Amino acid sequence: xxxxxxxxxxxxxxxxxxxxxxxxxxxxxxxxxxxxxxxxxxxxxxxxxxxxxxxxxxxxxxxxxxxxxxxxxxxxxxxxxxxxxxxxxxxxxxxxxxxxxxxxxxxxxxxxxxxxxxxxxxxxxxxxxxxxxxxxxxxxxxxxxxxxxxxxxxxxxxxxxxxxxxxxxxxxxxxxxxxxxxxxxxxxxxxxxxxxxxxxxxxxxxxxxxxxxxxxxxxxx
Amino acid sequence: xxxxxxxxxxxxxxxxxxxxxxxxxxxxxxxxxxxxxxxxxxxxxxxxxxxxxxxxxxxxxxxxxxxxxxxxxxxxxxxxxxxxxxxxxxxxxxxxxxxxxxxxxxxxxxxxxxxxxxxxxxxxxxxxxxxxxxxxxxxxxxxxxxxxxxxxxxxxxxxxxxxxxxxxxxxxxxxxxxxxxxxxxxxxxxxxxxxxxxxxxxxxxxxxxxxxxxxxxxxxxxxxxxxxxxxxxxxxxxxxxxxxxxxxxxxxxxxxxxxxxxxxxxxxxxxxxxxxxxxxxxxxxxxxxxxxxxxxxxxxxxxxxxxxxxxxxxxxxxxxxxxxxxxxxxxxxxxxxxxxxxxxxxxxxxxxxxxxxxxxxxxxxxxxxxxxxxxxxxxxxxxxxxxxxxxxxxxxxxxxxxxxxxxxxxxxxxxxxxxxxxxxxxxxxxxxxxxxxxxxxxxxxxxxxxxxxxxxxxxxxxxxxxxxxxxxxxxxxxxxxxxxxxxxxxxxxxxxxxxxxxxxxxxxxxxxxxxxxxxxxxxxxxxxxxxxxxxxxxxxxxxxxxxxxxxxxxxxxxxxxxxxxxxxxxxxxxxxxxxxxxxxxxxxxxxxxxxxxxxxxxxxxxxxxxxxxxxxxxxxxxxxxxxxxxxxxxxxxxxxxxxxxxxxx
Numbered sequence: 001x002x003x004x005x006x007x008x009x010x011x012x013x014x015x016x017x018x019x020x021x022x023x024x025x026x027x028x029x030x031x032x033x034x035x036x037x038x039x040x041x042x043x044x045x046x047x048x049x050x051x052x053x054x055x056x057x058x059x060x061x062x063x064x065x066x067x068x069x070x071x072x073x074x075x076x077x078x079x080x081x082x083x084x085x086x087x088x089x090x091x092x093x094x095x096x097x098x099x100x101x102x103x104x105x106x107x108x109x110x111x112x113x114x115x116x117x118x119x120x121x122x123x124x125x126x127x128x129x130x131x132x133x134x135x136x137x138x139x140x141x142x143x144x145x146x147x148x149x150x151x152x153x154x155x156x157x158x159x160x161x162x163x164x165x166x167x168x169x170x171x172x173x174x175x176x177x178x179x180x181x182x183x184x185x186x187x188x189x190x191x192x193x194x195x196x197x198x199x200x201x202x203x204x205x206x207x208x209x210x211x212x213x214x215x216x217x218x219x220x221x
Numbered sequence: 222x223x224x225x226x227x228x229x230x231x232x233x234x235x236x237x238x239x240x241x242x243x244x245x246x247x248x249x250x251x252x253x254x255x256x257x258x259x260x261x262x263x264x265x266x267x268x269x270x271x272x273x274x275x276x277x278x279x280x281x282x283x284x285x286x287x288x289x290x291x292x293x294x295x296x297x298x299x300x301x302x303x304x305x306x307x308x309x310x311x312x313x314x315x316x317x318x319x320x321x322x323x324x325x326x327x328x329x330x331x332x333x334x335x336x337x338x339x340x341x342x343x344x345x346x347x348x349x350x351x352x353x354x355x356x357x358x359x360x361x362x363x364x365x366x367x368x369x370x371x372x373x374x375x376x377x378x379x380x381x382x383x384x385x386x387x388x389x390x391x392x393x394x395x396x397x398x399x400x401x402x403x404x405x406x407x408x409x410x411x412x413x414x415x416x417x418x419x420x421x422x423x424x425x426x427x428x429x430x431x432x433x434x435x436x437x438x439x440x441x442x443x444x445x446x447x448x449x450x451x452x453x454x455x456x457x458x459x460x461x462x463x464x465x466x467x468x469x470x471x472x473x474x475x476x477x478x479x480x481x482x483x484x485x486x487x488x489x490x491x492x493x494x495x496x497x498x499x500x501x502x503x504x505x506x507x508x509x510x511x512x513x514x515x516x517x518x519x520x521x522x523x524x525x526x527x528x529x530x531x532x533x534x535x536x537x538x539x540x541x542x543x544x545x546x547x548x549x550x551x552x553x554x555x556x557x558x559x560x561x562x563x564x565x566x567x568x569x570x571x572x573x574x575x576x577x578x579x580x581x582x583x584x585x586x587x588x589x590x591x592x593x594x595x596x597x598x599x600x601x602x603x604x605x606x607x608x609x610x611x612x613x614x615x616x617x618x619x620x621x622x623x624x625x626x627x628x629x630x631x632x633x634x635x636x637x638x639x640x641x642x643x644x645x646x647x648x649x650x651x652x653x654x655x656x657x658x659x660x661x662x663x664x665x666x667x668x669x670x671x672x673x674x675x676x677x678x679x680x681x682x683x684x685x686x687x688x689x690x691x692x693x694x695x696x697x698x699x700x701x702x703x704x705x706x707x708x709x710x711x712x713x714x715x716x717x718x719x720x721x722x723x724x725x726x727x728x729x730x731x732x733x734x735x736x737x738x739x740x741x742x743x744x745x746x747x748x749x750x751x752x753x754x755x756x757x758x759x760x761x762x763x764x765x766x767x768x769x770x771x772x773x774x775x776x777x778x779x780x781x782x783x784x785x786x787x788x789x790x791x792x793x794x795x796x797x798x799x800x801x802x803x804x805x806x807x808x809x810x811x812x813x814x815x816x817x818x819x820x821x822x823x824x825x826x827x828x829x830x831x832x833x834x835x836x837x838x839x840x841x842x843x844x845x846x847x848x849x850x851x852x853x854x855x856x857x858x859x860x861x862x863x864x865x866x867x868x869x870x
Contacts (some may be wrong), residue, residue, distance in 0.1 A: 032426060039525070
């Protein structure tokens, strides 16, 4: 048997573009996703640092929003719960396709997509109904940006999860090669961590511990 | 349907949708620029109709004008990326229309001639050349601004520019040069040479490779246009709250950095994944060429720390355009928050610039000395040490800001500590040169230049890391001279050596070393004049970023200006050597230096898939003078065969 024919009949699926076994490209993609997570995590840390830094300093006594109208904590935790449910559904879908249960994959992906969509709408509603504006002091600004980051994360997750059904129908996700579904689930797991951290900071660190805040010259007239 | 890939494997193919390349057959730089401009203009016009004009805010700007200009710049970036074809890949992925082998070959630029350099081409060699040209263009623009700065400072009897415009030139020169120096080695050589060096067919994620370059391309016009919109008047660091009080040109800077950070992050993901997962069989970690280790170190630092800089600009743009309160003290913001976020990348960025250039010279010097690298492991330890400690030194830029004076001393210690792993690298260079028989070619001259400049830049850096000395020197021309010795003296002269060394592989032509050497040596000596004089002016007390100064500094400034013009002439001569050699230089053989690393073992020009058969590594990359064990086995077998033949006779 020629080498060409032998490769054609090989049991291990191969990448259509490079000819490598899909296990090789999957390993490479996994490292790539980890690197993306590291980079995104640094950005998320920058936002969290900004929140905690301004909360701890309470510069010019201007951390708190007008009349101490803090954001309602419940929407933060509802959104976090939504992201976690979507992620669990995606992992359930991955376990289904790994076992060859296509129906479970479809169900999991659809649940993940729908829950992500509802959560994203919830995030937009929360952003538009805060009892303060982005200009109302440092807490308002930091909280707005934590929520904007969550909305951006959810948009990416929505794009990724909604692609799963189409890719399954196109034969791009199979029992032998489901690495992309797994990558999506990995990314969603990180998004859970990021959203949880944002919700934790925004709901537990409200009133600044620094009641004797520094003031700067004539800034506050 | 199947495709035969690399003449070995018949691989089942997904359905081919239309002609290979699909939507990307119709996109190129022209469609990108057109769509970018159209979307930007449409955003500005429609936004102008929606925004209430007529009232002014505290910055004497039209209310909503900042947000509108930010949206316009963002529309340019998004429009350009759509027009160049960057969104075709994600949409195809979403639809499940994955690339076929024919698609991938089309996207890699197969049979497209020189037009492939103007398209969303994924081949790492094309991206490397694109980065090279972009880096040279940015260096030219930044260099031109440097000439204007030196003209203002050299003409001590008159004021050449409006002070605000002068400040804008300073800020724009700074950030343009920082971007250019970040990409000048890691961009062209990290993309073109590194995959060849590790025996790979391409980068791990070819489409992300094209994306990283075109994002960089899209980031440049907003930055350049700042000069038309009031400019960046507070230096490349754009400290707050000056940044929020600036003209709207500041938005160009912020959009540029946010976009460039995406580009750098994507490039970092690609470089790291390629190096970790795509090395040739047999290339264990202790056989990886030192240049690849340097690229890995720079990519790690960029990947981890660039988002800090990016978010500092996201939040600054939010303050500027939407009146949020991150850095505005009267509303609860803190300028120190900005400075911390900025310098968390701002200092590692120095190493992101210098480490690839250093690694490139370590790589090439063994070739021109024909001896192994002196203590490869110490060099690797040096890179690892720099990566580790670089994240613990940022506060030395903030000694004089008033932020946590007590933190100055531990950061003084950490800054001095980083000179130890950095010193390792200089010692490895010196140890490799020691008792070597030097083949004196242009790349080797750059090694000497870098050692000289790096020692001066490094030692003056140790002075500045000391809190008491910095209290005197901070904000003076001494600091300017110091960082130019590091970034230009070590970084740019190192890059010149690296480009001269790999020029034959990248272009298929030999660099005209006679003309190149004239340009190089003229630049080198002019550089010493320019920044040596600047050290003197700084020690005498001349502040930086100030265009009017005491007559006591005149002589130093005249000398610096003469030196700067001569650097410009030297660089033009070097550029002339590059352009003429590229167009009509002597055709290069595949391995003109007789080097042992893999990039020189394949043909020149490099074929689309780099190697006909993927190489297997059997020895260290620097075993000059060490007999190849496989050659010994072949010789032994040959001898035995001759004995058998003789016996039979």
